[in-house]
Amino acid sequence: VEKKSEMSLTQPIRALLNVEDYHQQAKGKLSQMTYDFYSTGSDDQLTLIDNQLAFRRIKLRPKILIDVSSHSAINSISCQTQLLNSTMTISFPCIIAPTGLQRLANSEYGELATVRAAVACSTIMCVSTMASIGMERIAEEHREQIKTNYPQSTSQLWYQLYVFTNRQYTQRLIEHAERCGYKALVVTVDVCVIGNRECDIRNPFSLPEGIQAENLIDDKSSDFAKTYRQAPIDASLSWKDLKWIRSITSLPIILKGIIHPDDAREAVKHGVQGIVVSNHGGRQLDTCQSTIDALPDIMDAISGEHHQIDVYIDGGVRRGTDILKAMALGAKAVLIGRPVSWGLAVDGMQGVRNVLDILKKEFRVAMMLCGCQTIDDIRKNNLLVMNNNS
Ligand code: FNR
16 A cells, blocks of 8 residues: 555646546545535436547547648638627637536636636636635636736626526526626526536535625525525526516526427527527436437428527537537537636636636647638538548
């Protein structure tokens, strides 16, 4: 045993070159309970696994002999992406997905570390209703970082909303987010009940002392904050409630958790500004279709609609080539959940920043190797071979 620990002390720290390296490093750092909370899915975790495998099943057929030297410019503009009718620009098409309770991964800073990385990398952070730092404090940090350290940053904040049975309380959350300067409302629609996450039941998952869902604690009439699992998300939420949400806010509304093409069409009809094709990272309905497999039918379903919306996708994005494939199928951008948690657990703000930089670099290389000068070329170049069973 002694020999083994001696060896591990003298071994050089392995360079963290990709998202999986961050995953493995984070695994060694987190408690079993926290690691399981982040990494696992529901039931047999088939959707969780397939989200990643489905990206791997799609093959690329690159175009060659195209001048892609524009990518060599420092801070290459070729990856910049416009969102929501060009009202927002991000440095590459990758957004930080809402994940709750980030102080579980980094107890000192949690969401504050993530927001700093989002500003440094000029991307969007979507802040969860279940954040372990108050939404006002995160917004303040966002403003402060731009002002003091990154005046050129085009980063923005979005607010992810769970609609609770207590509608007055939900309304207060929306109004508060708008007042704090959040620029879009991402309404999560795939959690009418929490998925059956057996690892969290076995461990069992519980909130460590001092960490809680900070946005929920001012509601003295309920015990939302006491345990994440008991938060009474409203199972009666339906399409008609979108009108109610619209009446409260003028922010763009993005529905997160769409898989069925009929629902995508319905979302367009209801006048939302965007959807996120998502199965909640395999944490909700198991055996749900993987997101990248769901994307083509969704794009088909809404292609003829007059009102154009942004289609985003998340679940299983771990490589720059995954981002390229999502874009080739029509997504505006991807969101990443767990990769951010791994970065946060390994090295706080710097870890999240590294994860984003790694994905950006991989994406840029993939674009160049596929002969794409601009983001628009990714769709035009007809790069994908689907379902070739290899
Ligand atoms: C999530 N996700 C999530 N989604 C949401 O709308 N609100 C939330 O509070 C959370 N919280 C959350 C916690 C943890 C630990 C995970 C792993 C995920 C889902 C998240 O936004 C996103 O859909 C998935 O994480 C995307 O899949 P990948 O990138 O993790 O594979």
